[in-house]
Amino acid sequence: xxxYIAFVKKEFVENLKNYRFLILFAIFAVFGxxxxxxxxxxxxxxxxxxxxxxxxxxxxxxxxxxxxFKNISxxxxxxxxxxxxxCMSSEYSKGTLLLLVTxxxxxxxxxxxxxxxxxxxxxxxxxxxxxxxYGYTYYLWPDASLSNVVPSAFFMWMIGFLYLxxxxxxxVLFKQxxxxxxxxxxxxxxxxxxSVVKPLSAFNPVVLTSRNVDLISGEIxxxxxxxxxxxxxxxxxxxxxxxxxAFNKKQL
Amino acid sequence: MNVLSIRNxxxxxxxxxxIKDLNMSVPEGSVFGFIGQNGAGKTTTMKMVLGLxxxxxxxxxxxxxxxxxxxxxxxxxxGYLPDVPEFYNYMTAMQYLTLCGEIVGLPKxxxxxxxxxxxxxxxxxxxxxxxxxxxxxxxQRLGIAQALLADPKxxxxxxxxxxxxxxxxxEILDILYKIRGxxxxxxxxxxxxxxxxxCDHVALLNDGNIAVGGTLSEIKAxxxxxxxxxxxxxxxxxxxxxxxxxxxxxxxxxxxxxxxxVIHSREMKKAQHTIFSTLAEAxxxxxxxxxxxxxxxxxxLEVIK
Numbered sequence: 061x062x063x064y065i066a067f068v069k070k071e072f073v074e075n076l077k078n079y080r081f082l083i084l085f086a087i088f089a090v091f092g093x094x095x096x097x098x099x100x101x102x103x104x105x106x107x108x109x110x111x112x113x114x115x116x117x118x119x120x121x122x123x124x125x126x127x128x129f130k131n132i133s134x135x136x137x138x139x140x141x142x143x144x145x146x147c148m149s150s151e152y153s154k155g156t157l158l159l160l161v162t163x164x165x166x167x168x169x170x171x172x173x174x175x176x177x178x179x180x181x182x183x184x185x186x187x188x189x190x191x192x193x194y195g196y197t198y199y200l201w202p203d204a205s206l207s208n209v210v211p212s213a214f215f216m217w218m219i220g221f222l223y224l225x226x227x228x229x230x231x232v233l234f235k236q237x238x239x240x241x242x243x244x245x246x247x248x249x250x251x252x253x254x255s256v257v258k259p260l261s262a263f264n265p266v267v268l269t270s271r272n273v274d275l276i277s278g279e280i281x282x283x284x285x286x287x288x289x290x291x292x293x294x295x296x297x298x299x300x301x302x303x304x305x306a307f308n309k310k311q312l
Numbered sequence: 313m314n315v316l317s318i319r320n321x322x323x324x325x326x327x328x329x330x331i332k333d334l335n336m337s338v339p340e341g342s343v344f345g346f347i348g349q350n351g352a353g354k355t356t357t358m359k360m361v362l363g364l365x366x367x368x369x370x371x372x373x374x375x376x377x378x379x380x381x382x383x384x385x386x387x388x389x390x391g392y393l394p395d396v397p398e399f400y401n402y403m404t405a406m407q408y409l410t411l412c413g414e415i416v417g418l419p420k421x422x423x424x425x426x427x428x429x430x431x432x433x434x435x436x437x438x439x440x441x442x443x444x445x446x447x448x449x450x451x452q453r454l455g456i457a458q459a460l461l462a463d464p465k466x467x468x469x470x471x472x473x474x475x476x477x478x479x480x481x482x483e484i485l486d487i488l489y490k491i492r493g494x495x496x497x498x499x500x501x502x503x504x505x506x507x508x509x510x511c512d513h514v515a516l517l518n519d520g521n522i523a524v525g526g527t528l529s530e531i532k533a534x535x536x537x538x539x540x541x542x543x544x545x546x547x548x549x550x551x552x553x554x555x556x557x558x559x560x561x562x563x564x565x566x567x568x569x570x571x572x573x574v575i576h577s578r579e580m581k582k583a584q585h586t587i588f589s590t591l592a593e594a595x596x597x598x599x600x601x602x603x604x605x606x607x608x609x610x611x612x613l614e615v616i617k
Contacts, residue, residue, distance in 0.1 A: 062415065065414070066415045069411075070400070074402070078402075158364070158398070159458060160411075160412070162387050163462070165415045308382045
């Protein structure tokens, strides 16, 4: 436990010093908050540029949320994976872990500390971004009454943990940043492909990031998120456990 | 008591067997020189002691506790200094020692106290710059400081002086010399003069196991001949001397180079009597006579032949 706490502190300092946290926070904040703005003014922007094009429908608050979930699931989480893809490779290539492990730092503590700090960074960035988007959407559409906005965001947030577990496993298995990111991308892509397969799609964690807007609009109910949510949590734990196991056997 | 015992240790990488049935023990309080050529398996052995590599066979005991691969329990007794220690560049020496202290579980006050003491031992006190700007020698010295932080019973140094300039080497050896008596030091190297300077026990690793081992004086006494170098003023004198010595077994195995001859013998006193009387009888006056002490180098070369 003492090793875990010491390493968590070291990771926090490191992520502040190498601007990883700042960049992640900025990306989430910018893309989260701009979603309402973009939804509101896209028709006008298009009208200003495209001669003859006219969008007849007035944008609504739901459009803003659609934009938000698209931005976060696409750009936000990609940035998260890319930024933290190097969290182990730099330690491997420099050999910095060797000294600490031979000092008695338990190997699972290394993985758990890295996971904790990345998860906290993602959580803070995500919810700050959400609060910004919420405030801005409310400001632009004060009369809109939408339900399930918070649960919808909650599910999106949870998929972040699954991505992180997969990424950490990738980082343990492969020495290079690029390979770890590719591994994560590959598995996420596999989930997307599997979501086409009908009998499996109801269990697929992809639901948590793809149907958020449908939950807000009332097209589907919360119960349809339940199984993918459980599957996602279970898979997060499984991937993380696999990462710890693999790291125990890893030559440093 | 032995701080470290290795029994029947073997390790292969693919087809190549690096360590073959290695047996070795490091007595408490010694400065143990672990000698071998590059690629002899010194680092491999050390990494197995640290639980960083899985042995194929055999047992390693540190303070009578077995070492397990991937586990860190026995590492609490060990301080480790790799050949090129790497730190986090954004930290200062004291910050790094604090991180290490927290991992080991030292109380806050004792970390700062010990940290200061160790930094002054290794000559890094008052250095405020970050590790990223350190020279190799400074990193090596910080490496020793971090290795000693938890008062280890055994300090393992993997070629601590190989990558350093003469000044850096001297500094590291001086530090290791200072801590002898309080900490057992296992120190791998291929620089024999370093070993002769600070070690009291030696093991020579060749072909995957210990070719020669024991205290430095024992080894020197047992494994090498004394030699006598005689230099004549002309080659003709040398030939004359050899003629006078014909029939003596002393010339067996002697080496000749120009006007010099090196004679080996296990009983040097007797040999010198014979040689000097021969020289006197033949009226030969050499320009130089030198008694050569057995060196680790000659022993090393003898063993790896």
